[in-house]
Amino acid sequence: MAVNASPTGMVLVDSAGTIQLVNDKTEKIFGYTSSELLGEKIELLIPKHSRAHHSNLSKNYFKKPSTREMGDKSADLLGLKKDGTEFPTEIALNPVQAEDGKHVLASIIDLSESKHREKQIEEYSKLEHAMVEDAPIGIALTDSSGNWLRVNSALCDMLGYTTDELFKVDFYQITHPDDISKDKETIEKLSRREIDVTNYNKRYQHKDGHYFWINIHCSAVYNDQGQADYYIGQILNIEKQVSAERTLKTLESQFKAYLDNSPGFISLKDTEHRYILANDTLADRFGVSREELIGKKIRDFIDDMAASEIEELEKAVIATGKVITREGVQKQSNRTALSTIFPVRDEDNTVISIGTISIDITQIKEHEEQQKIHARQLAESEERFHYAVTASNAGIFDWDIPARQLWVSDRLVEMLGLPETENNRYADTYLTQVFHPRDEEIADRAKSELLNSACEINTEYRMKHQSGDYFWVEESSLSVADNNGEVTRIVGTLTDISDRKDAEQALKKYTKDLQRSNSELEQFAYVASHDLQEPLRMVASFTDLLAKRYADKLDEKGLEYIAYSVDGAKRMQKLINDLLSYSRVGREQKPFEEVDLNQVLQDARDNLLVLINDKSADISSPVLPTVFGDYQELLQLIQNLLSNALKYARTDTPPVISIEYKQQPDRTMVFSIADNGIGIEPEFSERIFVIFKRLHGKNEYDGTGIGLAICKKIVERHGGKIWVEQNQPEGSVFKFTLAASE
Amino acid sequence: MAKKFNGVPATILLVEDNDADVILAEEALGDGKINNRIYRVRDGLEAIEFLDRKGEFENAPRPDIILLDLNMPRMDGREFLETIKDDGNKTSIPIIVLTTSEAEEDVTRSYGLNVNCYIRKPVDFAQFASVVTSIEHFWFTIVSLPESS
Numbered sequence: 080m081a082v083n084a085s086p087t088g089m090v091l092v093d094s095a096g097t098i099q100l101v102n103d104k105t106e107k108i109f110g111y112t113s114s115e116l117l118g119e120k121i122e123l124l125i126p127k128h129s130r131a132h133h134s135n136l137s138k139n140y141f142k143k144p145s146t147r148e149m150g151d152k153s154a155d156l157l158g159l160k161k162d163g164t165e166f167p168t169e170i171a172l173n174p175v176q177a178e179d180g181k182h183v184l185a186s187i188i189d190l191s192e193s194k195h196r197e198k199q200i201e202e203y204s205k206l207e208h209a210m211v212e213d214a215p216i217g218i219a220l221t222d223s224s225g226n227w228l229r230v231n232s233a234l235c236d237m238l239g240y241t242t243d244e245l246f247k248v249d250f251y252q253i254t255h256p257d258d259i260s261k262d263k264e265t266i267e268k269l270s271r272r273e274i275d276v277t278n279y280n281k282r283y284q285h286k287d288g289h290y291f292w293i294n295i296h297c298s299a300v301y302n303d304q305g306q307a308d309y310y311i312g313q314i315l316n317i318e319k320q321v322s323a324e325r326t327l328k329t330l331e332s333q334f335k336a337y338l339d340n341s342p343g344f345i346s347l348k349d350t351e352h353r354y355i356l357a358n359d360t361l362a363d364r365f366g367v368s369r370e371e372l373i374g375k376k377i378r379d380f381i382d383d384m385a386a387s388e389i390e391e392l393e394k395a396v397i398a399t400g401k402v403i404t405r406e407g408v409q410k411q412s413n414r415t416a417l418s419t420i421f422p423v424r425d426e427d428n429t430v431i432s433i434g435t436i437s438i439d440i441t442q443i444k445e446h447e448e449q450q451k452i453h454a455r456q457l458a459e460s461e462e463r464f465h466y467a468v469t470a471s472n473a474g475i476f477d478w479d480i481p482a483r484q485l486w487v488s489d490r491l492v493e494m495l496g497l498p499e500t501e502n503n504r505y506a507d508t509y510l511t512q513v514f515h516p517r518d519e520e521i522a523d524r525a526k527s528e529l530l531n532s533a534c535e536i537n538t539e540y541r542m543k544h545q546s547g548d549y550f551w552v553e554e555s556s557l558s559v560a561d562n563n564g565e566v567t568r569i570v571g572t573l574t575d576i577s578d579r580k581d582a583e584q585a586l587k588k589y590t591k592d593l594q595r596s597n598s599e600l601e602q603f604a605y606v607a608s609h610d611l612q613e614p615l616r617m618v619a620s621f622t623d624l625l626a627k628r629y630a631d632k633l634d635e636k637g638l639e640y641i642a643y644s645v646d647g648a649k650r651m652q653k654l655i656n657d658l659l660s661y662s663r664v665g666r667e668q669k670p671f672e673e674v675d676l677n678q679v680l681q682d683a684r685d686n687l688l689v690l691i692n693d694k695s696a697d698i699s700s701p702v703l704p705t706v707f708g709d710y711q712e713l714l715q716l717i718q719n720l721l722s723n724a725l726k727y728a729r730t731d732t733p734p735v736i737s738i739e740y741k742q743q744p745d746r747t748m749v750f751s752i753a754d755n756g757i758g759i760e761p762e763f764s765e766r767i768f769v770i771f772k773r774l775h776g777k778n779e780y781d782g783t784g785i786g787l788a789i790c791k792k793i794v795e796r797h798g799g800k801i802w803v804e805q806n807q808p809e810g811s812v813f814k815f816t817l818a819a820s821e
Numbered sequence: 822m823a824k825k826f827n828g829v830p831a832t833i834l835l836v837e838d839n840d841a842d843v844i845l846a847e848e849a850l851g852d853g854k855i856n857n858r859i860y861r862v863r864d865g866l867e868a869i870e871f872l873d874r875k876g877e878f879e880n881a882p883r884p885d886i887i888l889l890d891l892n893m894p895r896m897d898g899r900e901f902l903e904t905i906k907d908d909g910n911k912t913s914i915p916i917i918v919l920t921t922s923e924a925e926e927d928v929t930r931s932y933g934l935n936v937n938c939y940i941r942k943p944v945d946f947a948q949f950a951s952v953v954t955s956i957e958h959f960w961f962t963i964v965s966l967p968e969s970s
Contacts, residue, residue, distance in 0.1 A: 609921065613921060616921065616942060617841050619946070620841075620845050620946045620949065621844075621845075621946075623947060624844075624946050627946070
């Protein structure tokens, strides 16, 4: 009876292993009826594989029966149900003494349920561990006093503590001071069950001291009395979100700032061309506020045609998804705008709105036009410069003094043999290397003058080609000063004057040689004639004296001979004198001065007075000009020509001489002295100017034939020409040119 | 009171190194109407000694006119003129330079020396003679000569 009511299964088994008695529980556990079990062997309730082991155990038991548990802990005791399932058991054994010997009473507990439960608990535990421990959010369990009961690794990581460390730290220690009151309040409410769950944001403090935002989901576990036994916190680190929000706010305000301060019109429209967003500039343009603009279309503000044009473009952008940029002129205001219309897409790449940025580029366009004109002018100017430079064949340099840099034209690079550079720029140290050592002083002086103040210079010196050759250049340069008067730039041309210099030097040398030769010649002529005169004078004088003194002692022939001798000597002397005169023309190299020809003519007339009167000559002239020359020589010239005109007059015809002059376009004067004398045949017109060449014998007309040679020399010394023409109806016209006085 | 010669022989100092020229000069002067006493020295130095009445010229008369050749040894005509130009006594005597060519005239002229006139020694004797005569006539009959001191 007691056995029957027992919650555990009971089986009485004799020493042979036969089941004597079973209770109800046993029936339930094994699934047999008692009638099925009575008289059966206990092995029926034991799985086959354990039976051998059981029989051992059984034998051992009966050797020394006691009250104890069956089996050892090494293995589960398994029972076998009627349906064949095996299940774990816990069996207690009690020896029973019966009339027919030793019996054992086995109390059997079906552990399968509790095992099952155990397993379940184990599984729940595993699940729970997995869920809590591996949760990405922090989870904390505290008791009603707030002491940590359980914290997961996510929370520990969040806070930077190990689990042990965290357990040592107070809940409030890890909270930002400003948030503690909220925590306390929450706990209060939860404990009073005012609320049983809540959610708010607060700040934790990391182990390293920095604060970060979290979102905590708090709840409590209440017992039957309604008191909170446990508090649960689920903690989400929202620091990233918070800073993301902050960043977003900053971006938003930046965006807004750009929008508002943009000089352009910025707007965003939906695919139906309605404004979603616009900046103040655009709104102002239409005379409305930004908010009023939203939802409207552009055709609400401008003429239909223009609006349609724009909406067409927007449709194109929507359709193609491409950005369109175009320049358009607004008809009414005549202003040009550069508009960019672009699509805004979502994650599926669908165009969800249209953005437009429009900038007024009227001024820019005008400026561009200006630039184009200037660029064209500049190109022209540069081209001109380039041609001029090339044509002039001069080297050009441009010295930027503060920058210590030289720009040098191609020609100058060539002239100096400088190494080629890409942009023709050189360091100004080159300036010290390119002069002839003896001309450095000159170049230096020029440079100093230019550097001293803005001025122009012109000078000549020798420069050195890289190869070492020297050549002459003419420098023409100027310096430019800044507002402070400091010279900052020198620009100039260098012309290779080697040829000119060579010519100059050749000329100088030639002139020197010539001068030397001339002076030698002159000196020779002078000395020769002078020294020749002496003995000649002796001969003539004494021959004459001889004739005078001893005339009575000489016969006619003797006197005739003497006469010839004297005559010869006289002629010789005259020749020598004439030669001397000829050689003396220009010998003194007196500098030219202004000569009044009227004065000269007067002097000539005075000198020839006797002859003029003898011949009853008539000499006429207009007022003569002033010329540039040597007075004495010009006197000799005029006098010689007049003397000739008087001498070579026709017999019985008084000489009529007229002097004329004419000014040429090139400022030279042509003088003419015309006579009515015997004239000169054209074929002799040049011969007469040759020294000592005469057209008549000495018996016909007196003279040595030097007069005209001297005239020619004088005229040529004055840079002119002399020639003779036939006068009509008879006579000659002697013409010569002279430079007018300036 | 200025001297005028009328029959009184004039004293002429001839400064000339060339004997031939001396003959010519004497001949020419001899043809003149005026009776002249011609004294001759050979160069500028002797001329100065003559004027200073030095050495062999102790008793030399003061010449009324000097005919001066330019080219002489020791001291030529130009040097003579240079030397006497600051001596007022000497420069008061008229000096006529005898030159062989116009060239010398130029040279002498440019020295600005105290010369009264130039005569070229002509090749033609007759000319020379007439020139000399003209001189005589001019200087001794027409012109007033300063008193000798």
